[in-house]
Amino acid sequence: MPEKEIIEPPVQPVSPNMANYEQEYKSFRWEQVLDELSGFPGREGLNIAHEAVDRHAVGKKGAKVALRWIAENGTSREFTYNELKQETDRFANVLVKLGIQKGDVVCTLTGRIPELYITALGTLKNGSVYCPLFSIYGPEPIYQRLSKGKAKVLVTTETLYRKKVAGLMDRLEHLKYVLLTDVEKEQNDHIRSLPKLMGRAKSSFKVVATAPEDRALLHFTSGTTGMPKGVVHVHQAALTHYITGKYVLDFHPDDRFWCTADPGWVTGTSYGILAPLMHGITNIVVEAEFDARLWYSILEEQKVTVWYTAPTAIRRLMRMDIDVRKEYDLRALRLILSVGEPLNPEAVRWAQKTLGMPILDNWWQTETGGIMIANYPSMPVRPGSMGKPLPGIKAAIITPDNKEAEPALINTPGDSGHLALKAGWPSMFRGYLDEHERYVKCFANSWYLTGDLASRDEDGYFWFVGRADDIIKTAGHMVGPFEVENILMEHPAVAEAAVIGKPDPMMGELVKAFVTLKSNFEATEELNLEIKGFARERLGPAVAPKEIEFTDELPKTRSGKIMRRLLRDQEREKVEK
Incomplete structure (x- = not known):
């Protein structure tokens, strides 16, 4: 279980829309959201574009x-x-x-x-x-x-x-x-x-x-x-788009919002188009691709108040030698959020130190249609945690041994299992196009199986362990790559890390890390040994990487997710040769 590091939320210039998470979670009903939208005359229909523009x-x-x-x-x-x-x-x-x-x-x-x-x-x-x-x-x-x-x-x-x-x-x-x-x-x-x-x-x-x-x-x-x-x-997904804009992104009438996600990705639609417009705020759209100084200039010149970006972009900003507070006036910025991959604790700490506020991580998938688990502006942040479920969402750690029966819930804090969501929320996907059997396999009775492994602490915060197919089985141990990557990121030389299981005849798999370095460090054997020792001291010999390979770039999807599967395939090909 991660240590209980806590960063208190900064004082906001406006009162958060959700002041008391526990109270709102207990009383929330999806039917109430319709009262905040207009719907068609007579409430006989619902159209996302009508809610986003015409009303x-x-x-x-x-x-x-x-x-x-x-x-x-x-x-x-x-x-x-x-x-x-x-x-x-x-x-x-x-x-x-x-x-x-x-x-x-x-x-x-x-x-x-x-x-x-x-x-x-x-x-x-x-x-x-x-x-x-x-x-x-x-x-x-x-x-x-x-x-x-x-x-x-x-x-x-x-x-x-x-x-x-x-x-x-x-x-x-x-x-x-x-x-x-x-x-x-x-x-x-x-x-x-x-x-x-x-x-x-x-x-x-x-x-x-x-x-x-x-x-x-x-x-x-x-x-x-x-x-x-x-x-x-x-179209019912509009309810999720709206309520996550209210509770997670904390939209207020005078906000200027910037979502950096490419519109080809679900985030670029749900939150780059729909959610901000549903709240009637100003949506900033930037045509250019990533450039650190351009991005800081946009934040300054457009007086962005709420910024939604991705871990990949944040880690690239962390590599830059820029004194942000000295060079840019970001006083308008009150909220930074991230999605795409779990956000490493080091990135949360970096933002607190560099930008004056923590980055609020949240979790969801293309299949969920909107944010499901999040850190909220009024809630203390635990760096590395996904946060807590959105009001209206029931999340659990389960063992889906029999998909025909109600799965067993794992209630012991810190024990990992399959992250599942109780089916029925408004933006839940209604199918895979022309693949009904594939869709059915995503559910165990009344629970949607996300394919992620996670744990939950005694205070209800969820913690990402890894994709079920990314878990490394080494010498009888089950190792989540995210846990190892987090520790590697804490080394001052490491900019990014991706951890996989490499086939090994003795151990089944050995833990291997691919590491990109910050610009002022050189890839040497001495540094390689130093990072290995750093990881062994923090993680223990069973979990720490046995091999580290330096690389200029990690392979990523267009949405910025590290392609560990590609790295695994490359390693298997090397072993087979």
């Missing part, structure tokens, strides 16, 4: 800036809620003109440009299903997703179309239209100019009456092998 545009927030887009060249463009309503209405009318109906899939393949946000919201207004794709994908991953999703429309740029999509058109039998965001001339009946279509479309649209269980979002998971899984979410 603000027709109210007091019509003239408020909804989206502030900062282009790669530094120029900016703003959309008020009124303007965003008009633009998304135009896009919905474009879809109607093209014959795209309720339930049809519309995909985007772009970077962070305004057209992506307009497409996403306009698609939902039409009752169609929105599906984002990473612009970094090559032709084959794009084909797999467009084909499996039976996409009818793809919105992309001319360059991306020419390089990655044009050669696929003969294979995509369901794809009717490609809408190019940056050309004025129509190519043919199927390759169309989005600006031209938008220019001819009406700026008013009656949102299609969607029911809470109607399909709204399709996200493809980024696996390292095999075909991607299509994860289906419905």
Whole structure:
């Protein structure tokens, strides 16, 4: 069990929306959330885009800036809620003109440009299903997703179309239209100019009456092998988007929010688009990719109050020799949150020292649709902990020995097991596209099995142990890679670490670490031995890595998760040779 290190929450300039976690958790009911949303007249339906845009545009927030887009060249463009309503209405009318109906899939393949946000919201207004794709994908991953999703429309740029999509058109039998965001001339009946279509479309649209269980979002998971899984979410997910924006991200009316996630990832949709707009605040969108000084400048110049980012980005900032408080005015910033991979305790401590506040880690998955376990602004932070379950979410550590029976709960503090969530929350995925059996296998009776191993301490904080398939079995011991990585990160030379089990005839597996160093350290045998000794002293000889390999970069998915499976496969290939 991790030591009880506690960082008290900083005094906030505004009172947190959830002042007392325990009280709110006991009294919370999902039905209450609908009272804070508008719904359709008569409460006969629910549409995410209506809650995110229209209800603000027709109210007091019509003239408020909804989206502030900062282009790669530094120029900016703003959309008020009124303007965003008009633009998304135009896009919905474009879809109607093209014959795209309720339930049809519309995909985007772009970077962070305004057209992506307009497409996403306009698609939902039409009752169609929105599906984002990473612009970094090559032709084959794009084909797999467009084909499996039976996409009818793809919105992309001319360059991306020419390089990655044009050669696929003969294979995509369901794809009717490609809408190019940056050309004025129509190519043919199927390759169309989005600006031209938008220019001819009406700026008013009656949102299609969607029911809470109607399909709204399709996200493809980024696996390292095999075909991607299509994860289906419905309009009722809006309740989770809204309440996590209220309790976890702690949105207040004057907030300026920046989510750095790529829109191709579920975080970039749930929290880069939907949650902030549902709260009627200003959403900052930055087209450029990571650059430490640019990011600090954005935080300063845009007076960002709530910042949601990823562990990979935080660890890159930690490697930089920048005196942040001296060089940048970040007084507006009151909350920093992280998601993607578990956040190492060292990163939480770094933020407390460097930025004047801890980073609040939270946990969720593509399948959960929104944040499930989190650290909250009013709650003490335990560095390395995932936090506590969202009100309305029942989380447990279980042993799912028999999937037909109710699983046994592990109630002993510190004992690890499978992290599970009681099924039935609003943003729970409703299926894997065309893979019902695979979906069913994710559940043990009434519990969703997350595939993660975790423990819970005596105060109800959850602690990540590792992915079930990442656990290392070495000489009779079960070692969670995250535990080892956390200790390695505490060495002053280590910037990032990834730990795997390497096949070994004597031990079954031995613990091996891949380490990237901070810029002012050199990879030497002496440093290698020093880090090994540091780990042995902290972890003991059974858990500490037997091998350490220095590397310039760790392999990561597009969403920033370390690909331990790829590292394991490489090691197995070496052993077999």
